[in-house]
Amino acid sequence: MAAIIAPHCQSVVLCDDAQRDPDSLLVTLHGVRTEMVAAAFPYSHQELCAYLELTGHEGTAAAFVVAVDALTDVEVFATPRHEVRFFGPLNLFQAIFRIRGCRFPRPGLYWIELYCSEQLVASHRLLLVERSA
Amino acid sequence: MSDPSGTTGAERLQEFDDVALLLAPGSNLRPDEPRPSTFVPKPADAHPLWRALRERFDHATPCAERVAVLTEFYAALVANVKILAVGAKAESRPTVPATELAMRIGQVLARNQAFRTAFERLVGGIELHAAQAGRVYDVVGNVVHLYSTNATLTDDDVVALTIRILARRLCILMRRALREQYRLWFSQEGAVVAGAAHPEDEVACLAVIACLQRRREREELRRKHGVSFEERYQWVLKMLADNGLCGS
Numbered sequence: 001m002a003a004i005i006a007p008h009c010q011s012v013v014l015c016d017d018a019q020r021d022p023d024s025l026l027v028t029l030h031g032v033r034t035e036m037v038a039a040a041f042p043y044s045h046q047e048l049c050a051y052l053e054l055t056g057h058e059g060t061a062a063a064f065v066v067a068v069d070a071l072t073d074v075e076v077f078a079t080p081r082h083e084v085r086f087f088g089p090l091n092l093f094q095a096i097f098r099i100r101g102c103r104f105p106r107p108g109l110y111w112i113e114l115y116c117s118e119q120l121v122a123s124h125r126l127l128l129v130e131r132s133a
Numbered sequence: 134m135s136d137p138s139g140t141t142g143a144e145r146l147q148e149f150d151d152v153a154l155l156l157a158p159g160s161n162l163r164p165d166e167p168r169p170s171t172f173v174p175k176p177a178d179a180h181p182l183w184r185a186l187r188e189r190f191d192h193a194t195p196c197a198e199r200v201a202v203l204t205e206f207y208a209a210l211v212a213n214v215k216i217l218a219v220g221a222k223a224e225s226r227p228t229v230p231a232t233e234l235a236m237r238i239g240q241v242l243a244r245n246q247a248f249r250t251a252f253e254r255l256v257g258g259i260e261l262h263a264a265q266a267g268r269v270y271d272v273v274g275n276v277v278h279l280y281s282t283n284a285t286l287t288d289d290d291v292v293a294l295t296i297r298i299l300a301r302r303l304c305i306l307m308r309r310a311l312r313e314q315y316r317l318w319f320s321q322e323g324a325v326v327a328g329a330a331h332p333e334d335e336v337a338c339l340a341v342i343a344c345l346q347r348r349r350e351r352e353e354l355r356r357k358h359g360v361s362f363e364e365r366y367q368w369v370l371k372m373l374a375d376n377g378l379c380g381s
Contacts, residue, residue, distance in 0.1 A: 007274075008273055008274065020146060020148075025146070027146070055273065064162070066156075066162050066163060067153075068163070074158060075156045075160050075161070075162055075163065076155070076156060077153035077154060077155050077156055078153070078154045078156060078162050079149065079151040079153065079154065080151055080154065082147075082149050084147060085147075087145065092145065093145050093146075093147075094145060094146040094147070095146070095147050095148075095149070096146070096147070096148040096149065097149050097151065098148070098149065098150045098151065099151050099152075099153045100150075100151065100152045100153060101152050101153045101155075102153045103153065103155050113163070115162075115163065120163070
């Protein structure tokens with residue numbers, strides 16, 4: 001029988017910042033976005049935040065985020081791998097990836113993808129638009 | 134704040150601060166995803182249904198026709214499924230432990246080669262859990278979760294449950310195939326894809342609609358959700374065909 005068990009992504013939100021209140025544990029997302037506007041390309045975005053909710057079988061996985069140019073399927077930037085811990089399929093796991101210095105070579109559609117244990121578990125679109133100020 | 138897993142809310146949230154690693158052209162961080170065909174290996178003594186499926190699957194053009202093959206097989210699986218009415222009047226009924234449920238599913242599989250083959254190919258494992266209100270089973274990835282239940286399950290119920298588990302697992306695989314197909318399609322068209330389908334959707338076609346973000350179709354499908362599967366299935370096939378995803 002197959003042994004590969006991929007975590008399941010319940011939600012993905014791209015935003016400018018995500019803050020968690022240490023007392024209430026509430027997470028507040030700021031600047032939720034599905035698109036970015038830049039005056040010129042290549043464009044470097046100061047910080048992109050990916051908020052994820054996942055479930056998975058108890059255990060750990062190496063997770064990383066990668067941005068892919070949808071037109072060419074070329075990877076443009078990524079995060080290092082991080083170990084994440086899952087507590088079971090019925091327990092939600094939240095992750096916030098803050099990625100600084102995101103460089104987009106040209107306007108168009110990009111995929112922000114999350115990989116866990118070498119498996120694609122989430123994919124979210126991000127449209128880069130060129131518009132003069 | 135703790136839950137049955139013994140974890141706290143703080144433990145269940147992790148934050149990572151990174152500087153983006155700018156990748157040179159040709160970098161390949163992403164692993165090659167397994168092709169859909171990997172989940173239907175060819176057993177020497179496969180049931181004719183599986184042999185036919187596999188043959189058609191192998192010769193289908195990725196991945197629109199594969200979706201059609203899977204959709205058809207899904208229809209065959211679900212065509213005679215009874216809906217399990219469990220949970221009602223739970224207090225007055227004896228408990229069926231998850232272990233017994235697993236054993237009875239095993240008996241169903243032992244009696245039916247097609248089920249057994251399907252189960253072995255599609256299901257990676259079974260996990261047993263204590264009773265949880267309203268739950269009999271979950272399918273997460275390739276693992277089936279069985280819960281103890283306060284319901285009397287006849288043999289027919291267990292057969293139906295087995296089929297539903299297989300169908301659910303197949304839906305997960307179909308969703309994956311659909312997602313890939315639509316991703317490719319939309320990339321080519323330069324259009325926009327919304328988020329993934331709801332994980333609990335039993336009707337894989339909902340994934341198509343969710344991807345398409347077409348409100349009218351979604352509403353139409355929802356309206357049809359309560360009617361016969363055959364009607365729903367034909368509608369899905371037509372919609373797939375209308376969108377060039379399978380032969381009409």
